[in-house]
Amino acid sequence: MMSEVVVAIDGPSGSGKSSVSKGVAAEFDLDYLDTGAMYRAITWFMLTAGVDLAEPEAIAALADRPTLVSGMNPSEPTISVDGTDVSEAIRSTSVTGAVSAVSAVPAVRERLVTLQRAAVTQAAKAGRGIVVEGRDIGSVVLPQADPKVYLTADPQVRAQRRAAENQASARGTQDVAATEESLRNRDAADSSRKASPLQLAVDAHVVDATELTLPQTIAAVSDLVANVIGSNPADLQSP
Ligand code: DC
16 A cells, blocks of 8 residues: 555755655555654663663663553654653653663663564554654665655754744754754764664765755655555555
């Protein structure tokens, strides 16, 4: 069925993955899973539980503890931890500053990868396709995804966009230089960690959004999705 397409969108912080993924999901009526939000939610849980983030064993010991539930509607994605909606709380500077340390712990990644694959299976059982965004979706979590997109943009452009987003939502820093430094630090940590670093899947399509507006980027990714759907006529839904 057309709706069972699985789209992987990976890329560094601030590349526009969330806006693009939600836009593409809305266009094709697909579910949407933000795996970064899952890493943020488990980080929120660790901070709230008072875990010492300098102790990977302490993080690993609690990795299976919280119940995480992701709402997969692209127009209103949600995430809860043990029944508490943390959709807003996971965007705080304290979570943003701690998430690379938590997401580098293999036990955390194992737990979340299992949940991510289960979400895709659940969508498929309901006859729905899905857009999954993250850092290792095409390379590790869903190697069967098609299309795989690697969305990127120059660091200065990513920082400007992220700072403007922060200003619009009145959260996080609005200082472009500070945002760029934070993005570069997170890129370095996410790309150099041992467990599933940010990496380009061999069969990923690179979309560089440096010179593109959001609608142009959504259109570029939508073309890739349309190609996949169109390349397998048996998958097209009957009218
Ligand atoms: O996309 P984001 O900024 O909300 O992601 C938050 C953090 O989670 C990011 O620093 C890296 C981590 N992450 C990850 O390790 N693997 C993923 N699939 C998604 C995010």
